[in-house]
Amino acid sequence: MPKRKVAIAVGGVAALGAAALLLPNANASQDQNGQNAASGATGAKTLKSADASDLADQVQKILGDAFAGSYYDGGKQQLVVNVVDGDDNVIVQAKKAGAVVREVDNSLGELRQAAKTLKTEATIPGTSWAVDPRTDKVLVTADSTVTGAKWDRLQSTVRSLGADMATVKKSAGSFKTFVSGGDAIFSQAQGGNVRCSLGFNVTASDGSPAFLTAGHCGVAAKDWSDSQNGQPIATVDQATFPGNGDFSLVKYNDPNTQAPSEVNVGNGQTVQIKQAADATVGQAVFRMGSTTGLHDGKVTGLDATVNFQSETDPNGVDTVTGLIQTDVCAEAGDSGGSLFTQDGGAVGLTSGGSGDCTSGGETFFQPVTAALQATGATLGDAGAGAGGQAGAGDQAGAGDQAGAGDEAGAGDQSGAADPSASAGGQAGAGDQAGAGDQAGAGDGSGAGGDQIGGGTDPSGAAGDQSGSGAADDGSSQTDTH
Numbered sequence: 001m002p003k004r005k006v007a008i009a010v011g012g013v014a015a016l017g018a019a020a021l022l023l024p025n026a027n028a029s030q031d032q033n034g035q036n037a038a039s040g041a042t043g044a045k046t047l048k049s050a051d052a053s054d055l056a057d058q059v060q061k062i063l064g065d066a067f068a069g070s071y072y073d074g075g076k077q078q079l080v081v082n083v084v085d086g087d088d089n090v091i092v093q094a095k096k097a098g099a100v101v102r103e104v105d106n107s108l109g110e111l112r113q114a115a116k117t118l119k120t121e122a123t124i125p126g127t128s129w130a131v132d133p134r135t136d137k138v139l140v141t142a143d144s145t146v147t148g149a150k151w152d153r154l155q156s157t158v159r160s161l162g163a164d165m166a167t168v169k170k171s172a173g174s175f176k177t178f179v180s181g182g183d184a185i186f187s188q189a190q191g192g193n194v195r196c197s198l199g200f201n202v203t204a205s206d207g208s209p210a211f212l213t214a215g216h217c218g219v220a221a222k223d224w225s226d227s228q229n230g231q232p233i234a235t236v237d238q239a240t241f242p243g244n245g246d247f248s249l250v251k252y253n254d255p256n257t258q259a260p261s262e263v264n265v266g267n268g269q270t271v272q273i274k275q276a277a278d279a280t281v282g283q284a285v286f287r288m289g290s291t292t293g294l295h296d297g298k299v300t301g302l303d304a305t306v307n308f309q310s311e312t313d314p315n316g317v318d319t320v321t322g323l324i325q326t327d328v329c330a331e332a333g334d335s336g337g338s339l340f341t342q343d344g345g346a347v348g349l350t351s352g353g354s355g356d357c358t359s360g361g362e363t364f365f366q367p368v369t370a371a372l373q374a375t376g377a378t379l380g381d382a383g384a385g386a387g388g389q390a391g392a393g394d395q396a397g398a399g400d401q402a403g404a405g406d407e408a409g410a411g412d413q414s415g416a417a418d419p420s421a422s423a424g425g426q427a428g429a430g431d432q433a434g435a436g437d438q439a440g441a442g443d444g445s446g447a448g449g450d451q452i453g454g455g456t457d458p459s460g461a462a463g464d465q466s467g468s469g470a471a472d473d474g475s476s477q478t479d480t481h
Helices: 016-025 049-066 088-097 108-121 148-160 215-220 368-375
Strands: 067-073 078-083 100-103 127-132 137-142 166-170 183-189 192-198 200-203 209-213 234-240 247-252 262-266 269-272 284-289 293-309 317-326 338-340 345-353 363-367
Touching: 016 262, 016 284, 016 293, 049 067, 049 078, 049 088, 067 108, 078 088, 088 100, 108 127, 108 137, 108 148, 108 293, 137 148, 148 166, 192 209, 192 215, 200 368, 209 234, 209 368, 215 234, 215 247, 234 368, 247 368, 262 284, 262 293, 284 345, 293 345, 317 345, 345 368, 363 368
Parallel strands: 078 100, 137 166
Antiparallel strands: 067 078, 127 137, 127 293, 183 192, 200 209, 209 247, 234 247, 262 269, 284 293, 284 338, 293 317, 317 363, 338 345, 345 363
């Protein structure tokens, strides 16, 4: 196989609204004068959302057991930290560190115990829950399939937790995995084509070039190509789904593959991915997907539990824990794609959710830090001959997102509908024109895949895969998630 350069590109289009927010300042320095200076000796710091996670970690160590979660207030550009029964001295220290401190009634331990009760009593397909630090409650969401006795059971369980412990809301869509995103990748499985998306290029623990994508893609198929009917260029090394995460490590078959650490956001523009970053509730993020392109929104929850309807058992449920929840829109074909920050932080891999990029909805992402920790991979260029781990990033503390889970405000993505700018311009990344409209994906006979893309000249367009997915020649199906 010839030496190739694989970039994290989009196979479809980029939303102009998100691009306008991202591109003018992509990779700009976050250390502008006064940006992170405290407003006073004990005043709250003004900081960018990307910096909130570091301050939250610092303040959590100061507060100890009094820490009850945190979130980023985008309007005031401040980190808000919840405390319960806090010692005055440590509260003063937290304020001096630059956080806004507020007293709340429910401790993290109590809220997490409520989440455990939900897991025991209400693991119902189409439900999710996570701790919401902004309301100091567990926010439970039920999709449109939760009706009748299932809805009654869910409500009864929520009521049993107490009026001040949890709330429940309905979602108009249905929770499903979104196989497709980032660069399109393809595989043959269960009698048809499956399609997913490449998330981030990494270096495997043995020094070989690889990439991360969704776990449900790696479970669906083992060998992946950068074109619809092309030869495999990468093989799944590890895959986790369902359970504690939704991630796969896929190794390139050619050890000389050049896999730059960047995301192609359309119109020849790229964002350099410099490090892995933990998410913070309220943080501004961007998602790239092969179906819907570039979209933006906010993190609404951490450590979320999602109960997907099983794709293999009509009466089963695929429960995934430890996810990031956002209000960034996504559609079928976006699974496995990149969730990242404006300053080049790799945050998540698209897992699933409800809704679309017209009506909005809830979306869930696998934290990149946890995936790196579990697989032993490092973020950064693999480079020729593999093993070059420049910019590998700091993945410490992977997956420990206290204060997880705020699903409020899902779905309001400015500029989300009708993205029109084509992706393109990525040297050697391939031309995945016609990545397609995969509405209603996941309803086909195949296990479903996301598009992992990049590579050279993918020749097969993803097509218009509404419903179960129309095949190129009518002889096979393409299933997008």
